Amino acid sequence: MWTxxxxxxxxxxxxxxxxxxxxxVQAVYGRDFPYATLSINVMACFIMGFLFVETLERLTxxxxxxxxxxTGFLGGYSTFSTFEMETLLLAEGGEVLKAALYLVLSVGxxxxxxxxxxxxxxxx
Numbered sequence: 422m423w424t425x426x427x428x429x430x431x432x433x434x435x436x437x438x439x440x441x442x443x444x445x446v447q448a449v450y451g452r453d454f455p456y457a458t459l460s461i462n463v464m465a466c467f468i469m470g471f472l473f474v475e476t477l478e479r480l481t482x483x484x485x486x487x488x489x490x491x492t493g494f495l496g497g498y499s500t501f502s503t504f505e506m507e508t509l510l511l512a513e514g515g516e517v518l519k520a521a522l523y524l525v526l527s528v529g530x531x532x533x534x535x536x537x538x539x540x541x542x543x544x545x
Contacts, residue, residue: 427489428496435497454519455507458500459527465499466531470538479542 439461446457469491476487504527511520 424485424488427485428493431489431493432497435494435499438494439498439500455504455511455523458503458507459523459530461498461500462504462527463530463534465495467534467538469495469499470535471542472538474539474542479545 442461443457446460450456472491476482508520508524511523
């Protein structure tokens with residue numbers, strides 16, 4: 422029961438963080454390209470890579486708290502389904518090059534961020 426509550430609580434925080442970051446990034450860079458979703462996906466990948474390793478190999482926290490953070494917060498914060506929909510909309514809107522760039526950047530930078538987070542956690 423506590424795990425479900427932790428997921429719910431951290432999920433709300435993740436959703437709020439996503440909303441705030443989306444508004445901030447769109448205010449700075451506009452809506453011409455899905456910069457907000459890209460930045461959220463890359464940040465979420467980094468945080469996941471870092472905290473997954475850190476809380477498994479180095480830091481002792483309760484399984485309930487770990488699940489709340491990794492599943493709840495990052496599940497509410499990360500926007501992979503939005504990423505897929507935005508890619509589809511770009512492609513359907515005739516902006517195939519933007520769609521391809523967005524796809525390559527999201528996957529490539531996301532992997533690099535997850536790798537970087539795990540690397541830093543293992544080498545602190």
